[in-house]
Amino acid sequence: MIVISIPRKSSKDKIIDTASRLFQRQGYHATGLNQITQESGAPKGSLYYYFPNGKEELASVAVGRTVDLVAKRIQDGLKRYDDPIEAIQQFIFNLATEFEEDFEKKQGLPVASVALETAHTSEVIRQRCQQAYEKWHDIFAQKLIEGGVEQEKATELGLVINAMIEGAFIIVITKKDSEPLRQIARYIPNLLK
Template structure:
């Protein structure tokens, strides 16, 4: 009976870390294989299309993890949009502080480099943003936002997170997230109730 290994999971985790720190082009397969400790043959068994397939699967897992985090925050801030906004920005800021501001957003990094070159990767990133936007919009509808307002607010929140992450990396400080939390909490404090 063949022995199970965690080579696939280690390759994905290593790729996520490297893609988020240094981008797609600067990350070589040799570096991923060496840092993940995966045998080369095992790597190509799990990812026969190589680096592009690895990037696609890394996006899928990244989106699933982000979605789970957003759902958890939503469950703990039911009916309370300001607390939801504040918690989202607090969590992102805490992640960046813990990682010493090294990590960008995987989806942003990959789409910035690959959107003109890899349609499948770009489609996966687009689906990821839609999935995350839907989770946020659903929470905001539960807070009483009208559907159109919930959708536009969700798009604005994701855009703010992406831009905030970039600024925080440059400044190596979480102040941008504190400012965004303040603006979102004041801008959307008491949504209209649905009739």
């Protein structure tokens, strides 16, 4: 018999994962450290052990982890197609389909609520959110550059594409309907030609 050992998550990872989920679902100010500790199952003292600067430090780390997960998801989605127009369009269609499959489990915008709540009160978190958006814009831009789009134009389009997706998600969440994502996906060929 072969025994496969699945690594257990550390208390620190549990705290970060829980904080990421709660910040995304509830926002920064509505999420308390006691709730994070309780829902993570981590020992109470471990939060301040791993994050001695408290909630701001934890939020910055949680946003960083979310950034990397979303970046990988975008990269993996875009790799499925060589043509950048088709890749971006299909990526957005896939987001719409995933959203439809289980609305109640969908979290929506990965850093938007934290960015909006803290941009004027925490420079540390604001910078982390800025880095998030820049990283995601760059992934779309890189796909366009690989497809022959000039760098400056690709950089601008990367921002536009990500802004369209973020904006559509706000409408999708409020309507509980994925059609706004499908609408922007249908316009991608016109935008990128």
